[in-house]
Amino acid sequence: MTLDWSVVWTxxxxxxxxxxxxxxxxxxxxxxxxxxxxxxxxxxxxxxxPLRALAVSYVEFFRNLPLxxxxxxxxxxxxxxxxxxxxxxxxxLAALALNVTxxxxxxxxxxxxxxxxxxxxxxxxxxxxxVQALRRVVIPQALRRILPILASTWVSLFKDTSLVxxxxxxxxxxxxMQVRAQTFRVLxxxxxxxxxxxxxxxxxxxxxxWIQRRYAxxx
Amino acid sequence: MEFDFSVIRDQAWFxxxxxxxxxxxxxxSGLTSIVSGFGVAMLRLYGPRWLKPVVxxxxxxxxxxPVLVVIVWxxxxxxxxxGLTMPPFAAALLAxxxxxxxxxxxxxxxxxxxxxxxxxxxxxxxxxxRSQVLRRVILPQAxxxxxxxxxxxxxxxxxxxxxxxxxxxxxxxxQSETVAGxxxxxxxxxxxxxxxxxxxxxxxxxxxxxxYRSVAHLGRS
Amino acid sequence: MNDDxxxxxxxxxxxxxxxxxxxYGTLQALGGxxxxxxxxxxxxxxxxxxxxxxTLLRCTNGLESIEGGAIEFEGAxxxxxxxxxxxxxxxxxMVFQSFELFPHLTALQNVAEGPRxxxxxxxxxxxxxxxxxxxxxxxxxxxxSYPSExxxxxxxxxxxxxxxxxxxxxxxxxxxxxxxxxxxIGEVLNVxxxxxxxxxxxxxxxxxxxxxxxxxxxVAVFDAGRIVEQGPPRQIFESPLxxxxxxxxxxxxxxx
Numbered sequence: 001m002t003l004d005w006s007v008v009w010t011x012x013x014x015x016x017x018x019x020x021x022x023x024x025x026x027x028x029x030x031x032x033x034x035x036x037x038x039x040x041x042x043x044x045x046x047x048x049x050p051l052r053a054l055a056v057s058y059v060e061f062f063r064n065l066p067l068x069x070x071x072x073x074x075x076x077x078x079x080x081x082x083x084x085x086x087x088x089x090x091x092x093l094a095a096l097a098l099n100v101t102x103x104x105x106x107x108x109x110x111x112x113x114x115x116x117x118x119x120x121x122x123x124x125x126x127x128x129x130x131v132q133a134l135r136r137v138v139i140p141q142a143l144r145r146i147l148p149i150l151a152s153t154w155v156s157l158f159k160d161t162s163l164v165x166x167x168x169x170x171x172x173x174x175x176x177m178q179v180r181a182q183t184f185r186v187l188x189x190x191x192x193x194x195x196x197x198x199x200x201x202x203x204x205x206x207x208x209x210w211i212q213r214r215y216a217x218x219x
Numbered sequence: 220m221e222f223d224f225s226v227i228r229d230q231a232w233f234x235x236x237x238x239x240x241x242x243x244x245x246x247x248s249g250l251t252s253i254v255s256g257f258g259v260a261m262l263r264l265y266g267p268r269w270l271k272p273v274v275x276x277x278x279x280x281x282x283x284x285p286v287l288v289v290i291v292w293x294x295x296x297x298x299x300x301x302g303l304t305m306p307p308f309a310a311a312l313l314a315x316x317x318x319x320x321x322x323x324x325x326x327x328x329x330x331x332x333x334x335x336x337x338x339x340x341x342x343x344x345x346x347x348x349r350s351q352v353l354r355r356v357i358l359p360q361a362x363x364x365x366x367x368x369x370x371x372x373x374x375x376x377x378x379x380x381x382x383x384x385x386x387x388x389x390x391x392x393x394q395s396e397t398v399a400g401x402x403x404x405x406x407x408x409x410x411x412x413x414x415x416x417x418x419x420x421x422x423x424x425x426x427x428x429x430x431y432r433s434v435a436h437l438g439r440s
Numbered sequence: 441m442n443d444d445x446x447x448x449x450x451x452x453x454x455x456x457x458x459x460x461x462x463x464y465g466t467l468q469a470l471g472g473x474x475x476x477x478x479x480x481x482x483x484x485x486x487x488x489x490x491x492x493x494x495t496l497l498r499c500t501n502g503l504e505s506i507e508g509g510a511i512e513f514e515g516a517x518x519x520x521x522x523x524x525x526x527x528x529x530x531x532x533x534m535v536f537q538s539f540e541l542f543p544h545l546t547a548l549q550n551v552a553e554g555p556r557x558x559x560x561x562x563x564x565x566x567x568x569x570x571x572x573x574x575x576x577x578x579x580x581x582x583x584x585s586y587p588s589e590x591x592x593x594x595x596x597x598x599x600x601x602x603x604x605x606x607x608x609x610x611x612x613x614x615x616x617x618x619x620x621x622x623x624x625i626g627e628v629l630n631v632x633x634x635x636x637x638x639x640x641x642x643x644x645x646x647x648x649x650x651x652x653x654x655x656x657x658x659v660a661v662f663d664a665g666r667i668v669e670q671g672p673p674r675q676i677f678e679s680p681l682x683x684x685x686x687x688x689x690x691x692x693x694x695x696x
Contacts, residue, residue: 060421061417063424064374064416064417064420064421064424065378065413065416065417065420066377066378066379066380066381066382066392066416067378068381068382068384068392069381069392069395069409069412069413069416072392072395072396072405072409073409073410073413076399076405076406076409077405077406077409080406116538116540118536118538118540119540119542121503121536121540122534122536122540122541122542122599123542124503124526124529125501125503125529125532125533125534125536125603126529126530126553126554126557126558126602126603126606127526127527127529127530127554127558127606128526128554128557128558129522129526130522132557132558136542136553136557137542140544141542141543141544144544155282155283159283159284159285159286160285162285162287162288163285163287163382165287166385173285173287173288173291177291180295186295186296186299187296187299187300190288190291190292190295190296191292191296193288193291193292194284194288194289194292197283197284197285197288198280198283198284200283201282201283201284202279202280202283204283205279205282205283206279
């Protein structure tokens with residue numbers, strides 16, 4: 001078996017672009033999923049009737065489906081639902097955003113619910129309205145609990161961007177496997193792909209650990 | 220826009236086979252990863268000092284690298300390195316085990332470390348050996364606390380089996396792709412697949428919640 | 441204060457509980473409670489756990505609603521709408537068993553929170569006010585400490601300062617010392633004693649019988665959602681009129 005690692009170097013341009021695409025996907029997904037998740041959590045906590053049921057169903061639905069299936073489903077269904085064809089990038093982004101929104105909604109809801117009722121009562125006993133109590137007492141405390149979980153979700157999202165490779169989005173996994181197919185350098189390209197993900201992901205995982213230590217909440 | 224779900228009925232055996240493979244792969248990789256994960260956790264907690272950084276590196280690496288990459292590398296690259304051939308199912312099983320064992324190890328570690336040190340001290344004072352302490356006092360309490368996390372891991376396992384479709388393991392995702400491609404009815408087929416996965420996953424998460432609530436008091440010290 | 445003729449002291453009734461009924465589903469927490477609290481009085485509510493004392497307190501500032509009877513505050517029946525209750529709560533201070541200080545704020549910020557957010561004071565004035573009330577409870581040197589850095593007794597004193605900073609007409613205490621270590625109970629009770637001496641109207645749910653006997657002007661004994669006996673401390677603690685009261689006190693090992 002002869003190995004030729006120079007293929008990695010030769011194709012470094014494509015790999016770097018692909019890495020950029022991976023990062024872009026992750027950032028764009030979070031940019032959508034954070035506000036949407038917050039809205040959904042608000043609906044679930046404070047709305048009632050069909051609106052609340054809708055929020056609950058959405059979260060339960062997307063938390064119980066494999067993301068890769070959502071990607072395929074989005075690829076085939078979204079064009080029909082929206083009436084026009086979406087690029088693979090947008091389709092992938094939509095699938096990722098739908099998925100992460102559900103997780104964020106759950107994170108926000110659990111964070112807010114974890115604040116003891118007594119805190120709200122103490123705020124209201126001072127004469128604050130529910131909204132004021134939320135803003136000045138509940139949310140500042142909830143954010144402390146929410147942040148570590150969001151960090152963890154981010155790392156998962158970063159890895160999950162690899163799944164949109166199945167609909168030919170030019171992120172790292174897809175491009176690596178394309179180069180592999182073109183050059184037949186299987187071990188080299190796949191190892192390079194693994195190494196790049198590792199180089200990106202390892203520091204992120206350690207950062208999440210640090211965040212969780214720093215923001216550890218003792219009851 | 221009309222839907223014709225008869226294609227599901229026509230391909231029932233084919234899709235059913237996919238469901239069976241999904242279940243088989245989920246159960247098997249679930250078991251192997253829990254067993255391996257336990258071993259890894261024991262090495263980390265009670266093993267020789269020089270081994271700890273190695274174990275930590277392994278665990279953190281699995282947190283950094285996507286499952287897809289592990290599966291693809293195991294199927295395409297490992298045979299080149301190790302000089303053996305592996306059928307897709309075996310490769311997927313191996314890849315999933317290696318990946319998930321890291322998470323299982325962390326769950327074990329967190330569960331064991333969460334039992335109050337006073338419990339260990341009390342047990343030792345009674346004259347128990349360390350392994351007895353682990354077996355009779357720590358683990359029973361820890362297991363209860365670990366249940367929700369393991370339920371979550373089982374859920375992730377089932378979802379990750381769908382990724383094995385990229386190396387042509389004939390589980391539900393792959394079978395659905397095939398039927399969808401041949402019948403030109405992707406919406407019906409993928410919707411069916413969604414319903415099946417939901418039906419598999421929803422009871423797992425709910426079931427764990429309920430079971431945990433009924434035994435939670437056993438884990439509090 | 442002249443025990444024998446409470447009504448003679450023509451102080452206005454700040455709070456009137458008239459046959460208050462409160463239910464949780466089928467469970468009746470309060471079965472027709474009637475009690476008056478006069479201006480400047482210290483009223484202690486005592487009785488076994490679950491007898492409705494805390495429930496009554498929480499109905500007083502609208503944290504819980506009542507199903508029957510009426511609660512009057514300064515002559516007017518308690519409003520039912522949130523906005524009305526909010527305005528009313530500014531005139532009542534409440535101290536909780538679990539302190540409920542806001543953990544993300546320092547002691548000073550905790551005390552200043554009410555004046556800033558509710559009374560819309562400007563931050564500088566709110567700060568000055570907070571410093572004043574922190575000093576009043578003896579914790580001016582802990583102004584920049586977070587609740588997690590304070591002992592239970594210190595936290596509760598900050599909580600009292602936080603309530604006082606709103607300049608309430610009445611202070612409601614819900615078992616203020618029940619969650620405290622014995623060593624720190626004293627410092628909280630001292631603050632409450634000083635408040636009482638300064639003429640603050642106080643309704644206190646407590647298990648501290650010595651405090652009730654020495655500081656209260658009026659004591660109400662609760663059992664199963666009803667007041668079985670009420671009167672000046674001398675009556676309750678030295679010559680109770682009902683067996684229930686006697687039983688309760690003897691269970692506590694109270695010998696006067």
